[in-house]
Amino acid sequence: MGEAATETTDRRTPSFAWGGVGIVVLVQAAVLTVLSGGYGFHRDEFYFLAAGKRLAWGYVDQPPLTPALARVAAGLFGETPAGLRVVATLAGVATVVVLALVARELGGGYAAQVVTAVVTALSGYVLVVSHMLSTTTIDMLVWSVLGLLTVKLLKSGDGRWWLAIGAVTGVGLLNKWLVPLLLVALAVAVGITGPRKVFRTWWLAAGAVIALAAVAPVLVWEAGHGWPMLTFAGDISGDDDNRLMFVPLQIAYLSPVLVPVWIAGAVRLWKTPRLRALALAYPILCVVLLALGGKPYYSLPLLMLLTAAGVQPALEWFGRRKARRWWLVAAAVGAVVSLAIGLPVVPTQALGPVLALNKEQGEQVxxxxxxxxxxxxxxxxxxxxxxxxxxxxxxxxxxxxxxxxxxxxxxxxxxxxxxxxxxxxxxxxxxxxxxxxxxxxxxxxxxxxxxxxxxxxxxxxxxxxxxxxxxxxxxxxxxxxxx
Structure with a gap:
């Protein structure tokens, strides 16, 4: 993929591609907004609206953030699918910007940042969770931000980044209990590959205090109600289908066309000593999720980080080969498939093939x-x-x-x-x-x-x-x- 791609930490960080990325997210927001009323509410959205009317520091299956956002969105924009999904649209747009910033942080120039924004906005996973409000919608953004902050921490070695990581972790824990899995995977990876010096700072303890302070009311609620989230998580982990379909569904959810891109990203990061842990964290996370019986899409935000890392070397590789026109055709086909899977563009009577990959479309009908x-x-x-x-x-x-x-x-x-x-x-x-x-x-x-x-x-x-x-x-x- 090119020797230059392995030296990201030694380059001066390029300027952010405000113009190109801005156009991408404007189109993304417009499409999501226009189609936000399609089909109708998802069953989970009814639940979030109901929970938002009964605000508490916790519920048996989730922390309070998403129900609170549902209440705010319904109050500001109306208790309709379009009104509720303003939050999902904003989260999707923010995720695209964050991953373009990851590409920039890794030395990607204007083209790499814009292409990262395009492939992120058109990936099946982002389209699905940006179309409707869910805990996964917010989790996708939280994990992406944590990925960006981790890149900054590992590149610079500046322990002060732990404060931001702690704050974002706290927000993530107010939304869903999956963030610790990401942190464990990253910590184990850094412990194996380095740079381990990022742990030897009091800023890490300060960040942990910030995260615990943010989530303390939820922990108190859980303790007072017998830790119901543990029971709920145990029910999910008992589903063997999660293990059987773990790898195939990750490839399908993100997009098969992007497989060579995220592989290029993993190779690129592995060849960069200070960022090697990011490449190792993904397989570690997958092993943990397989052991726990977690759902295949849980690890997709980390796969998106690898994709952002792989765009620049992929562009360099394809730019040197005549076969790039066929890859563009494949990319176009992949985008169409992702749009059909993620957005309400297929007539309901023809949804059968779509439901095989995204049953959530059917739950809106x-x-x-x-x-x-x-x-x-x-x-x-x-x-x-x-x-x-x-x-x-x-x-x-x-x-x-x-x-x-x-x-x-x-x-x-x-x-x-x-x-x-x-x-x-x-x-x-x-x-x-x-x-x-x-x-x-x-x-x-x-x-x-x-x-x-x-x-x-x-x-x-x-x-x-x-x-x-x-x-x-x-x-x-x-x-x-x-x-």
Missing amino acids: GWPGFVTTVADAWRQVPDPATAVIFTSNYGEAGALEHAGITAYSAHLAYGDWGPPPDRLDGAVLLVGEFDRPARAFTGCRQVAVQDTGIDNDEQGTPVALCTGTTAGWSTLWRSLRHF
Whole structure:
């Protein structure tokens, strides 16, 4: 990939490509904004809106940052998909800028920075998580910023960068509990390859104090509630599909076209002694995630860092070969595929092939029909004043709540938000699949089935009308709780 590419730490840092990168992010923001209302809310977005209306320092499955952002976005821009996704768009734009800054920090000039911005904005992973608000959306930005700060720390050896790393880590811990995995991978890598002197400074302790201070209220909440996040994380790690599809899905999520680019980035960093740890951190993180059963996309922000490092040597390599026109064709095809996978540009009736790679597209389809199905079934309830709608998951409860229909669920944080009052001792409209409904509900008969028109989690959802419960809701609630 060229000897010059291995000497990034000895070069003067180029100027930032404000013009080129600015154009890229303006186009990115425009496209995301125009398409932000496509299909509709994702089930998780209903959940974030509901959690945002019940702000707390923690929830059984997540810290408070994303629900808080959902509340702010809904208040400022409206409780609509487009309004909520302003946050996702801004996070996506910021991620592109940060990775262009990584390319600059590694000695990349104008072309390398702009191409980094383009490939980042068009990667399937960034498109998916920039289109809708999720904890992963914020995590992507946090990890990218931590990657940039780590590059600065390793290049300069200036311990003061630990203060910024601590602050960003604190923000990350307010959003999701994955940041420690990145820090562990980086720490182990630096411990193996150096420069280990970055650990021998009191600035590291100061950064740790900042991170702990930021997340302290969440830790107090977790401790007071029995550390529910550990239970939730254990449920995720039990999914063997995460391990089987770990490598293939990472390649597919980022884009197969970018494989030679991030490989070039890994080689480039490995040949740069002060930055070698960044190349080693990625396989270390993958090993940790495979051992824990983590989801394949958890490590993608670190893979994006390798991609940013690989753009300049890739440009130099392809510039010397006539085959570059074929790579451009492949890149164009890859971009089209990423757009189809990540954004609502494919008609819903043709989403089948897309769902094989991005099932989240399907989770944005069919919610208005779902609400109508439940509302129609509710009309069959003999005495609505004493009846309850009880759903099997947070998405169903959130969609009904957003539509102004009172519904309860024992799933995740909805379980903490309480059972129906015991005075509601009449009929129960059961929405969804339940493991053991006979233990809690009596006289159940199916009255409707949801047809979303596509193969998503709500396709075929049954709706049953039950005559009542076997005990009061407060008595049953603990047995109904589930993660």
